[in-house]
Amino acid sequence: MAIQGYADLDATDLADLVARGxxxxxxxxxxxxxxxxxxxxxxxxxxxxxxxxxRVRARxxxxxxxxxxxxxxxxxxxxxxxxxxxxxxxxxxxGTVAGQDGEMVSRYKAAGLSxxxxxxxxxxxxxTTTESALHGMTRNPWNPELTSGGSSGGASCMVAAGVLPxxxxxxxxxxxxxxxxxxxxxGLKPTRGxxxxxxxxxxxxxxxxxxxAVSRSVAKKNYEFAFTTTDMRLNGLPFLFxxxx
Numbered sequence: 001m002a003i004q005g006y007a008d009l010d011a012t013d014l015a016d017l018v019a020r021g022x023x024x025x026x027x028x029x030x031x032x033x034x035x036x037x038x039x040x041x042x043x044x045x046x047x048x049x050x051x052x053x054x055r056v057r058a059r060x061x062x063x064x065x066x067x068x069x070x071x072x073x074x075x076x077x078x079x080x081x082x083x084x085x086x087x088x089x090x091x092x093x094x095g096t097v098a099g100q101d102g103e104m105v106s107r108y109k110a111a112g113l114s115x116x117x118x119x120x121x122x123x124x125x126x127x128t129t130t131e132s133a134l135h136g137m138t139r140n141p142w143n144p145e146l147t148s149g150g151s152s153g154g155a156s157c158m159v160a161a162g163v164l165p166x167x168x169x170x171x172x173x174x175x176x177x178x179x180x181x182x183x184x185x186x187g188l189k190p191t192r193g194x195x196x197x198x199x200x201x202x203x204x205x206x207x208x209x210x211x212x213a214v215s216r217s218v219a220k221k222n223y224e225f226a227f228t229t230t231d232m233r234l235n236g237l238p239f240l241f242x243x244x245x
Contacts, residue, residue: 003031007162010217011070014165015112018069025069026058029114032071035163036117042144045157047076047120047135048085054116068112071164074105075155076118077125078201079168079211081105089121089132089151103196104211108168119154119167125209128178130154140182149179156183156214165216172209179214186218 003009003023017023033051040046062068074081077088080098087094101109108115120130120138130138130153138153140146141161148157152169156179159167169176171189180187195211197204204210 003028006031006035009165011067011165011215012217014070015067023069025062025114026055028069029054029058029071029116032114032164033116035161036158039141039161039163043139043141043148043157043161044136045120045130045138045148045154045161046073046117046163047087047154048118050084050117053084054114058114062112062114063110065110065112070113070166072108072113072115073117073119073155073158073164073167074108074115075121075152075168075170077121077151077170078102078197078204079105079118079170080200081115084118086118087134089123089125089134091134094134100199102200103198104168107196119152119158121151121154125151125170125172125175127151128174130157130179142183147182149182151175152179152187152214153182156180156185156187159183159185159214159216166213167215168211169214170204170209170211172205175209176212176214183214185214185216187214188212188218 014028018025036046076086080102082098082100086096120135122130123132128150129147130150138148138157140148141157152175155167155169160183176187176189190210190212192207
């Protein structure tokens, strides 16, 4: 079934439809998959689809979190998802399979998000355009002759193309903010230490890189931040400066 007005709905709008029983989580997932299949050959933003895995999760029942049934994509950069491929945009790591979920992925799952693949990133996220020898160039849905920015260009491309309302992204030197500006989305780089990168990495780029998302709605981006964030006081953060006596 086609979900009326889908491209104009943000994440909490979709979660509300699912909660009220107007649509089911599997139906929302199929809408996102159909849209991804339609636009991705032209845009090259979804590099690791795992549709069947996502269908099984949606059918068996996603956790009843605040975004239950909302489709979601991970950036192909350090967001480990047990049993699924990732490459960090590098031919050297192509086909690597994570042995367990990273902490952010665990929180996304607990929130009820329906994760169905990975979006393109340049090699190790080290570019403000999204292109790599492994996956090629990701294009802008508004004008395929232009870039969608980087390094979260695959994520911003899929959201701006109407495939889903929010997608995982990360930022060290502009990698959320640049793609958001290139594609007309909202992008926020969280404060250092607010979103976890463990258990395999303590901090990205010695604390310069942080993880969050790009989205259609600034209010709903803040809502997603609320259930993935960490109280910095609990971390024993080494970068809290103390005045010498």
